[in-house]
Amino acid sequence: MLFFSATLCVIAGILFVMTYIKSKRIQRLEEVRNHIARDLHDDIGATLTSISFFTQAALTKLKLDKVEDAQHIISQTGNTAREAIGNMNDIVWFINPNNDQLKALFSRIEDHARKLFAERGITFYFYYKDDEMNTMLDIEQRKHLYLICKEAITNAAKYAQCKNVELLVERKYIMIRDDGLGFDIEQAPQGNGLLNMKVRAHQLGAQFSLKSTPGKGTTVKLDFDHPHKR
Amino acid sequence: MSLRICIFDDSHSILQAFKLMTDDDANMEVVGSFLNTNSLLKNIDKTNPDVLIMDIDMGASNGIEAVKEIRKVYLELPILMFTVFDDDDNVFNAICAGANGYLLKNTDPETILQSIEQVQSGGAPMSPGVARRIVQKFQALTSKPVAANYELTTREKEILKCLTNGLSYKMVAAECGISFETVRTHIKNIYSKLHVASMTEAVAKAINERIV
Numbered sequence: 001m002l003f004f005s006a007t008l009c010v011i012a013g014i015l016f017v018m019t020y021i022k023s024k025r026i027q028r029l030e031e032v033r034n035h036i037a038r039d040l041h042d043d044i045g046a047t048l049t050s051i052s053f054f055t056q057a058a059l060t061k062l063k064l065d066k067v068e069d070a071q072h073i074i075s076q077t078g079n080t081a082r083e084a085i086g087n088m089n090d091i092v093w094f095i096n097p098n099n100d101q102l103k104a105l106f107s108r109i110e111d112h113a114r115k116l117f118a119e120r121g122i123t124f125y126f127y128y129k130d131d132e133m134n135t136m137l138d139i140e141q142r143k144h145l146y147l148i149c150k151e152a153i154t155n156a157a158k159y160a161q162c163k164n165v166e167l168l169v170e171r172k173y174i175m176i177r178d179d180g181l182g183f184d185i186e187q188a189p190q191g192n193g194l195l196n197m198k199v200r201a202h203q204l205g206a207q208f209s210l211k212s213t214p215g216k217g218t219t220v221k222l223d224f225d226h227p228h229k230r
Numbered sequence: 231m232s233l234r235i236c237i238f239d240d241s242h243s244i245l246q247a248f249k250l251m252t253d254d255d256a257n258m259e260v261v262g263s264f265l266n267t268n269s270l271l272k273n274i275d276k277t278n279p280d281v282l283i284m285d286i287d288m289g290a291s292n293g294i295e296a297v298k299e300i301r302k303v304y305l306e307l308p309i310l311m312f313t314v315f316d317d318d319d320n321v322f323n324a325i326c327a328g329a330n331g332y333l334l335k336n337t338d339p340e341t342i343l344q345s346i347e348q349v350q351s352g353g354a355p356m357s358p359g360v361a362r363r364i365v366q367k368f369q370a371l372t373s374k375p376v377a378a379n380y381e382l383t384t385r386e387k388e389i390l391k392c393l394t395n396g397l398s399y400k401m402v403a404a405e406c407g408i409s410f411e412t413v414r415t416h417i418k419n420i421y422s423k424l425h426v427a428s429m430t431e432a433v434a435k436a437i438n439e440r441i442v
Contacts, residue, residue, distance in 0.1 A: 038287065038315075041314050041315070042287050042314055042315075045314030045335050045336075046239070046240075046241035046243070046244050046285075046314065046335065047241065047243060048335075049244060049247070049314075049335040049336070050241065050243035050244050050246065050247040051243075052338070052339060053244075053247030053248065053250070053251050053339050054243075054247055054250065056251055056339035056340070057247065057250035057251045057253065060251075060253075060254050061253075061254070064254055066254075069253075073250055076246075080243045083243075192240055192265045192266055192288075192289055192290070195266060195268075195289065195290050196289050196290065198290075199289065199290045
């Protein structure tokens with residue numbers, strides 16, 4: 001009898017834990033979905049708003065016969081719209097469950113980098129081990145990792161004036177290194193790029209580091225070995 | 231004198247768009263554009279704006295938290311929220327934090343420029359859906375059945391009313407013509423009758439349950 005009750009208790013306990021884990025997972029999925037919806041709304045909403053403002057500004061310029069200014073604004077509107085298309089592409093890509101392997105993520109990053117660097121005559125090196133590339137990532141992880149790498153790559157392409165950029169993917173860390181101008185971190189303007197990279201790294205559970213010396217290039221590193229706990 | 235506007239938004243293009251849109255407007259001038267709320271008070275102090283335009287979700291920065299920070303120092307500076315979010319939480323939290331207006335990003339440019347002038351001259355411009363939400367919330371609050379009056383005396387109610395108006399103990403004493411110590415005693419009694427432990431709780435209860 002005692003044995004019977006004990007068994008029953010254990011089964012009830014297991015069932016309870018399983019239900020709990022399942023409900024937690026559903027809750028987590030829900031959170032991720034809400035997050036993505038919010039981000040999408042905020043990103044695309046802001047871009048479309050600015051396009052609406054730009055057209056208003058261009059109309060005003062035309063009324064005042066400032067044709068050149070108007071032309072400039074209209075071309076800006078085009079750029080902004082294209083930017084929105086790019087961001088939208090990214091978001092749809094994050095959501096697609098076919099892209100849940102590290103391999104898919106880095107092939108997208110590689111495409112982005114090669115295109116950007118080719119336009120500027122920068123040589124791009126990409127080092128990775130095939131067997132490290134099967135790691136599975138959830139939507140949020142893909143998004144954070146992709147946007148950190150994209151930011152670092154864009155910065156190298158636009159500001160570093162470098163000749164070579166390396167992207168290293170190891171089991172314990174990811175590193176993006178250029179041989180460009182470098183900058184004084186203390187003096188750098190505090191834009192959102194750097195701040196967002198830090199926040200995203202934190203949410204990935206990785207340690208973010210940025211090393212730069214004037215004249216000696218810049219290194220961005222995501223370290224998964226000494227993680228910040230979520 | 232043109233209106234000095236300061237904008238906080240994590241979108242480069244929004245900041246740029248505001249600048250372009252006010253470019254030929256003799257009545258308005260963008261004096262500050264910031265991508266986040268780092269050095270918030272310093273930036274406001276430096277640019278000395280007449281109106282603030284504040285996004286809510288700015289990555290690492292949050293516009294509602296920023297409004298709370300600003301209100302600790304600038305009680306009167308008109309703040310216009312400018313966001314894509316129209317959910318109840320954001321709307322009410324922003325208004326409660328001290329925002330004076332709440333516009334959605336789908337508002338047409340002309341209305342936005344008008345709203346900036348409105349908020350500066352003491353108005354509270356809201357996008358239509360947002361205004362309706364606030365009215366509904368208000369109606370829900372006031373249609374609540376009146377709760378027990380907790381047997382507060384007339385004097386205690388009077389003092390509680392003063393507290394909800396934001397008066398300090400000293401000011402309450404002056405207002406009611408009684409001593410500071412007496413005010414403290416009354417307030418102690420009010421706390422125990424309302425079963426609360428702090429002034430904020432007392433004030434919240436007084437307003438929510440329409441005690442005063």
